[in-house]
Amino acid sequence: MRPSEVLTRATAYLERHGVESARESAEALMMTVLSTDRAGLYARSEGLSMGEARTFGRALCQRCAGTPLQHLTGEQAFRRISVTVRPGVFIPRPETEVLVEVALECLGRREEPVVVDVGTGTGAVALAIADERPGSRVFATDLSPEAVELSTENAARLGLSVTVLQGDLLDPLPPTLRGAVDLVVSNPPYVTDAEYDDLPAEVRADPRLALVGGTRLHERLAAGAIRWLRRGGALAVEIGASQGPEVAKVLERSYEDVGIVPDLARRDRIVVGRRP
Ligand SMILES: C[S@@+](CC[C@H](N)C(=O)[O-])C[C@H]1O[C@@H](n2cnc3c(N)ncnc32)[C@H](O)[C@@H]1O
Structure with a gap:
């Protein structure tokens, strides 16, 4: 046949x-x-x-x-690149491509911008930014050793320069970056505990650490990022569709020009703000 x-x-x-x-x-x-x-x-x-x-x-x-297609093919296309995927590390989603769009807009024409991707998973966001914004200095962090290993592998395979560090949020960054970061970008775990129980088995194939967090990580990141960003530097975070107003209010405590950006399906997807 x-x-x-x-x-x-x-x-x-x-x-x-x-x-x-x-x-x-x-x-x-x-x-x-x-x-x-x-x-x-x-x-x-x-x-x-x-x-x-x-x-x-x-x-x-x-x-x-119910095995995700990406765990069988071993890859996921994301923006202009394709990343290697395997069980134990979050599969990048198409809606997160909007986060890269917003990130690139935030960087504008700044020369050699410093970018930090928090909770990098496969490295998709960090690598897409490094790919589409040559000359940028991109750092990526993740709490998961599996994610750090895979994103490092993806960077090497794609020939893109991203420094991957293991640890909580921004903690692993070199102290020399304090006040020098142009953009902190993140797709943190934002599903609530209650929502997690109702997720289809295919989504729960992703590690719980990558999924569950509600708005706790957004709050901690907003408080932490302000100490690393330069004046005028931006924070852009992905959110669940119903979390826009709550996360925007969190950012408004210490950021200016706070806005909510929808994805292609017109659902609230990104909250962005600038350090005054
Ligand atoms: C929703 S996944 C996003 C992965 C990737 N950025 C993407 O969009 O495909 C969230 C990631 O955050 C990581 N993570 C969870 N808590 C963290 C923390 N406190 N500090 C750093 N990374 C964390 C998880 O291991 C996971 O890789």
């Missing part, structure tokens, strides 16, 4: 099991199994070997059982 015919059957199988974007998922899994891209997939006329068919079948079953 040609790969295109196998794909048609696989798509129907995923659809029967309620998997979203069944065709795209089947294609992504087959590209992974055959180590090829979309063009290679459709150009290939020979059928799958026994080994390939078995591996593909196993991947389909895992996907139907």
Whole structure:
């Protein structure tokens, strides 16, 4: 059977099991199994070997059982880059791409800006900024050793310069950066304890440390970042759709020009402010 015919059957199988974007998922899994891209997939006329068919079948079953697609393909596209993903580290979400957009706007035309990404996970935000703003000095922190290891790996593989440090929020930064940071950016864990229990199994495949925090981390970060930012430096944080007014009020205590930015689905997604 040609790969295109196998794909048609696989798509129907995923659809029967309620998997979203069944065709795209089947294609992504087959590209992974055959180590090829979309063009290679459709150009290939020979059928799958026994080994390939078995591996593909196993991947389909895992996907139907709720394993995130990214844990099976091992990667996630984010802005202009693609990061390696694995269990134990948060999978970057498309809505977080808006955070990078806001971050780049905050930096304006400043030369060699200093940027800190707090709670970097795979490094997606830090790496996208380093990629799209050459010349910036990007630091990234995370409490999770797995995240620090993976983001360091991603930086090396992409050839992007990001200094990754392990620890709580801004604590691991070198003291020489105090008052010199142009932008602190973060997508902190913001799901509440009550919301966590209702999350689908697929979302709970991400580590709890990366998900649960309510607005506690936003508060701590707002208080901490003010000591690292230069005058006029910005803090930009991702929020849950209902947290805009609460987080904006927190920032208004010590920041100016505080605003709430929506994502492409028009849900409140980012709160941003500047150090006076
Ligand atoms: C929602 S994930 C975001 C990951 C990545 N920035 C992204 O958008 O894909 C939150 C990250 O914050 C990290 N984290 C949680 N508490 C932290 C803390 N107190 N200090 C630093 N990082 C923390 C988690 O380990 C996780 O990697």
